[in-house]
Amino acid sequence: MIQTPKLMYNYRGVYDQDLTHEVAYFAGLFTGEYYRERSGKEAPFIMVGNDHRFSSNSIKHYLVQGLIEANCSILDVGCLPTSVVSYLIRKKADGGCVVTASHNPPEHNGIKCFDSNGGVLKPVSEEELIARVVDRVGRDARIPRKLITRNYAMIAPELMIEEYVKDLNEKIRLQSNLKVAVDCRLGTAYVIMPALLESFGCETRLIHDNLHPYFLKDDGTYLNPEPKEDNIPEICYFMEQERCDIGLIFDGDSDRNVIVDNRGHYVPDDIVLLLLALEYASPSKPVVATVDTSLMVERELTKRGYGMTKTPVGDPFVSAVLEHSDSTFGGVPNGHYIFPDFNLYSDGIYSAAVILRYVAKCKQNGRTLSEMLAELPRTYLSKSKYPFGRTRKEFTDKVAPRLQELFAKTTPDVDYLKTDDCVVVSQNDTVKLMVRYNRWDNNFNVQAESLNSREECDTHRDAIIKTIKEAIS
DSSP, X not given: OOOOOOOOXXXXXXXXXXXXXXXXXXXXXXXXXXXXXXXXXXSOEEEEEEOSOTTHHHHHHHHXXXXXXXXXXXXXXXXXXXXXXXXXXXXXXXXXXXXXXXXXXXXXXXXXXXXXXXXXXXXHHHHHHHHHHHHHHHHXXXXXXXXXXXXXXXXXXXXXXXXXXXXXXXXXXXXSOOXXXXXXXXXXXXXTHHHHHHHHTOEEEEESOSOXXXXXOTTXXXXXXXXXXXXXXXXXXXXXXXXXXXXXXXXXXXXXXXXXXXXXXXXXXXXXXXXXXXXXXXXXXXXXXXXXXXHHHHHHHHHTTOOEEEEOSSHHHHHXXXXXXXXXXXXXXXXXXXXXXXXXXXXXXXXXXXXHHHHHHHHHTTOOHHHHHHTSOXXXXXXXXXXXXXXXXXXXXXXXXXXXXXXXXHOSEEEEEOOTTOEEEEEOSSEXXXXXXXXXXXXXXXXXXXSSOHHHHHHHHHHHHHHHHHHHO
């Protein structure tokens, strides 16, 4: 009996269970047809890359087979960070795909598809294509199984790294030498960060500096490739011993990273977004950021003369606004940062370079990153997930009205944004409250922030969770 695959965004799913060879083939076939229509070319030039997961080359074979059946001409750039491939797509191709599941567990994989501008396909386009794939595989999963013999070429990934590093160096220069610790997390950061930091003249200390298809350390234990606060102890110890200026921790496909300051303290994503905006954005053009960005960050940008354009949550929404505006920087406070004059996709490599430039300027002026962070206004922010397990409609009909009623007691401006993820958000001068229904994991993302005290923040968070419990009981 044919099984209908259960796929998340970017075709993500468990390899050979949800993301099968059949799914990869039809994803290539239908996306290839999209590229032909989009480019107006009979044989669009498509760039394809992958991460180092055990299933990536197998999935890539069937993806490429489908693309070729759609009459696409393929350049296979091999194992590279996703943002490097997206940059090169923008520079050279009519579109492209990367086989990767980013930070997900090793049995998972996915396919990210990019337009010729280097940005991921718009959510509506991707969802239409995924729906076609799911429908076709559910009805008839038969595909041709044959060798690829036409319209296919390969190039050494090292040549692509060399080109990317050269182009990045034309945009970013450091004013002083830095000692930088990098946790590659057994992912694709390993194939580029040593070369980039050498080009910057940095003294580099690396950990987890090799590729492993299952993200297993030497002792056989699993290393979570998700860059988050829980995963900083190893690099903090390393930095303490080496007295580094900054630490960088990357996810599996290197489109995101986490920052650790010179004292070994985790720098929250909202603060990183603020620092990148101050370092890179133009005060005369608004910073583009998602609606879940910290109230403190919004207030600080306003105080320093920067405008701010808010989007729904998700880097594709930020990218879409940046594409059609003259803004110079945008981001999501989860490690996704976009610099449209270089790349319209979240680029963890480039954002690392920009933050290194900021730290180098601080060092030249006799300041450390931790000293600069200490001068920022204090905020108290709580972000957590709460399980839902219901439908989006139930959120809209039952939960959202109760949240609006709760938020109205605290803040006069309650904005119900009917976005892809369904958001209820409100704020005043010192408090910001938000709940987002995340349809991908069927949870609530709960966020409470107070510029006044931790107690006030926690009180609001507890009230939100209590309201959700009552609404779904």
